[in-house]
Amino acid sequence: MLRYSDRRWIILIVSGCRLIRKGIFLLLFCTVAPFLFVTASQVLHQWNSPPWSIQLLDGLAGWGMGLALLVAMGLLMVGLAKLFSPNPYDEHSWMPAVRRGINFASVPTLALWVSSDQTNFGASMFVQLIPVVGAIELSAHAIAVLHLTAVLKVRCAEWPQSRVVSILGIAFVGLLCAAIIVASVLEQRVETLRLLWLIWILVIVASSVSLAPRLQREIAMPLDGV
Numbered sequence: 001m002l003r004y005s006d007r008r009w010i011i012l013i014v015s016g017c018r019l020i021r022k023g024i025f026l027l028l029f030c031t032v033a034p035f036l037f038v039t040a041s042q043v044l045h046q047w048n049s050p051p052w053s054i055q056l057l058d059g060l061a062g063w064g065m066g067l068a069l070l071v072a073m074g075l076l077m078v079g080l081a082k083l084f085s086p087n088p089y090d091e092h093s094w095m096p097a098v099r100r101g102i103n104f105a106s107v108p109t110l111a112l113w114v115s116s117d118q119t120n121f122g123a124s125m126f127v128q129l130i131p132v133v134g135a136i137e138l139s140a141h142a143i144a145v146l147h148l149t150a151v152l153k154v155r156c157a158e159w160p161q162s163r164v165v166s167i168l169g170i171a172f173v174g175l176l177c178a179a180i181i182v183a184s185v186l187e188q189r190v191e192t193l194r195l196l197w198l199i200w201i202l203v204i205v206a207s208s209v210s211l212a213p214r215l216q217r218e219i220a221m222p223l224d225g226v
Helices: 007-046 050-084 093-120 125-154 162-188 191-220
Strands: none
Touching: 007 050, 007 191, 050 093, 050 191, 093 125, 093 191, 125 162, 125 191, 162 191
């Protein structure tokens, strides 16, 4: 049971869940902010504002958005690294090692995918493969996050039915991701693969939101005389 595990390890996972939520919130802000900046720029033009104010707004939009995106990616990387931190009491096995390897490649893969999507690098074969490779990596990472969440929830005292529910969730997400990849390859439409961004974000948000309170309750539980 998790209540008998290393408290520092559980606290590390909880802090990782919190950083993931902050990183996702900042990513959502980066998605909405461009529309706000465009609206503000239009308002300044209508008010005949001085040119320096419009230039200041454009500079803030460019540099501020770039900085916010870097901070969001950093929060996600650190949060996911903490979420996948190894248990000091567990023996080394291939499954946690594979999960951590997939995890460390997820955020850089997403950053490369976004940068290639926003920039015109030409029609080289490498650039065309980036969305497909990124989709496979994000799909594998979503499944890894669900599997880790299932492993942790099974060891919680207040979640006895988690094994069946988690297996069904992993199977559903895996089939959904595979269907999206196959459909996009058959239709030769990269736009379809962008649905996996949303699936990946929803999976890590749902896992971090559900894990943190359960792990905190496990920490607060008495050790039954131990």
